[in-house]
Amino acid sequence: MPERLRPALRLVPRSLLGRMLFLTLLVVLVAQALSSFIWLSQLRASQLDGLLTSARSLGQSMAASVSYIRSLPLGYRPMVLDQLRSMGGTRFFVSLNDKPLDMRVLPETPRKRAVLEEVEQVLRERLGKDVEMSLHFVGPDDLRLFNGGLKLDELPRSWAHYALTLEPLNPPVLVTQIRIGGDEWLYLASLLPEPYAGLEDQGLADQQLWFILITGAFLLLFIGLLVHWQSRPLKRLARAAREMSLGAEVEPLPEAGGSEVADVSRAFNSMRERISRYLNERSQLFSAISHDLRTPITRLRLRVELLEDEALQAKFSRDLDELELLVKGALQCVKDTDIHExxxxxxxxxxxxxxxxxxxxxxxxxxxxxxxxxxxxxxxxxxxxxxxxxxxxxxxxxxxxxxxxxxxxxxxxxxxxxxxxxxxxxxxxxxxxxxxxxxxxxxxxxxxxxxxxxxxxxxxxxxxxxxxxxxxxxxxxxxxx
Missing domain, CATH: 3.30.565.10 (Histidine kinase-like ATPase, C-terminal domain)
Incomplete structure (x- = not known):
């Protein structure tokens, strides 16, 4: 076995109950992870579709606003924008500047890039492909609104906070700057609508995590009770096998449980009967051998004593002593190992x-x-x-x-x-x-x-x-x- 696999195998429980619970937990985790991955992939795909739809709608609104401002006489444009800011409740914060404002742009992510591309495509379709514009996502703290570089907190709340804040989240702001003629740049800042304002991939909901945990707990409890119930006959079998190996009297096992466990119990009972019968026959055999050998050995010793040749008598006596030693040794071995306790x-x-x-x-x-x-x-x-x-x-x-x-x-x-x-x-x-x-x-x-x-x-x-x-x-x- 490779050495790198041994530490992992040590983590696997040794008992049947432990291994079943371990494998069940592993299967549940894999199944839940796979189903959650599929569900989350589908959720994110549907969220991306909804995000792009919202981006197109936002682009349409921006294009309409730009077209409206373009249609106003030059002198009316600042006055109309001041009235819109004073009224509050507009979807965009709009201002006119003599140059594009410089701000620290947030790093692009796949979702931000998709929104920017979608909004830019709609604007160019509605306003013309040659229109000069820039689109970026900016953090609320780095947002600049006028030529003077004013921050969001430096303006009256009714001017911009309704359109550009979503406390306490403070999501990124989409800033669009479009040249509408000469040195005039129309500045539009807006948030994406909920639930896409944060532009972040949503993970598993708390309800989904609780569902996984509760389902896994109930499944482990059910499997644990089932395995414990089914493993009781196996524990009885193991205990009976050990007691029988020590020579203790073992009662026949009840042939209960599943069909396979019942077959094992039935085979054990049959083996127990055969071994018990064999041990009884062996004990009777050695008792008979002990009784049968003592008589001829004693008879031979008497006949050896009657021999006149002392040398021959000594040889026969040594052979009989060796034979008697072997018999006693064999019987002693059986006696010492066959201890019924x-x-x-x-x-x-x-x-x-x-x-x-x-x-x-x-x-x-x-x-x-x-x-x-x-x-x-x-x-x-x-x-x-x-x-x-x-x-x-x-x-x-x-x-x-x-x-x-x-x-x-x-x-x-x-x-x-x-x-x-x-x-x-x-x-x-x-x-x-x-x-x-x-x-x-x-x-x-x-x-x-x-x-x-x-x-x-x-x-x-x-x-x-x-x-x-x-x-x-x-x-x-x-x-x-």
Missing amino acids: NIEPVDLDHLLQVLAEPYRDKVTLEGRALAPYPGKPLALRRCIGNLVDNALKYGERAHLRIEDSAEAFVLHVDDEGPGVPEQKLGQVFEPHFRLAGHKQGYGLGLGIARNLAHSHGGEVSLRNLHAGGLRVTLTLPRPAD
Whole structure:
């Protein structure tokens, strides 16, 4: 897996409920984002059409105003404009100047450019293509109205504020300056009508955002309840599977839920019956073997005692001792691993202290368990006890160190012995395997410990230490809540 994908995958929840909610939220966000993008694109397209229509209407009104002022005699033009300003309520602020006024122009945006082009096109169609004019958008604070460069706030409110302010928004003002003859420039300043005065692209409305949030919340709640309801049989199945792996008696699962979940429960019940039947047959088989082998071995020992040849008698006795050792070892292995106990919380700190108590001078213990471990008390005691005994038997001293976390309980058992050759690390778990020079016991301790760890879903691993000695690590995963 590429390294760059691992941090992203860590964000994905591990539980079925968490993943379903995560995927549902992701789908909702993608769907809402796509629908909102389409809706917003259509809204902006319709707004642009409305804006251009308003711009054409504004251009028509400007052209009519320019034509009217042109039609007046030169001496009447200032008087008419003064009367219009005094009356108030006009759509434009209009003035006559002897030159175009210089003002700081606002930066162009696609919408502003479209309005300017549309208004200019209408004006040139109505007034002539050769007419000299300039069109710009200007901020209210930078607006100049007469030859003297007066600002908007320096004029009576009735003169210009009705046409050029839209408090508290203060949108940009469209300033059009057209030469109407000689040195006369007609100045027209106006706002675009609502809702286009701001010339800004509108985003999602608050109602649309609330609709997305409420819809997503209801969908997540519904999916969460549905997945929780459907996942309960799976949780029962996981709990029953773990208890069965620990050897506990498990009641048949109810075959409820969806058809797929019911099929899984039915298959688990069938598997449980087969495994239970197999374990019973195995126990009966080993009991029969134990009973059947003891009689012929005892009979053979009696016959060996009757042999006159002592050398031959010694050979037969060694063979019988080896045969009896193998039988006892096999039966001991089955006895130690086939422990029928109920699962209960085990205080591993107390268990380790009890195991280390008889060997105060030879066993050290470091670390503590965070919480009790749910398992079989006697099986765990035998598993850890075998590891400690093995360390003391072959390494004289045992150093125990606990590393506990929410995921697993880990116990390191270090000894001070010669270690194990690397090529034989995997063989020491095999029944009756003993290293050269080690003749004590049956050679089953590590194998039994690993089998007991496996029954708890754990593992036993070996590693030679650089400073000498062998490290045996017991890992017991903690069940998820």
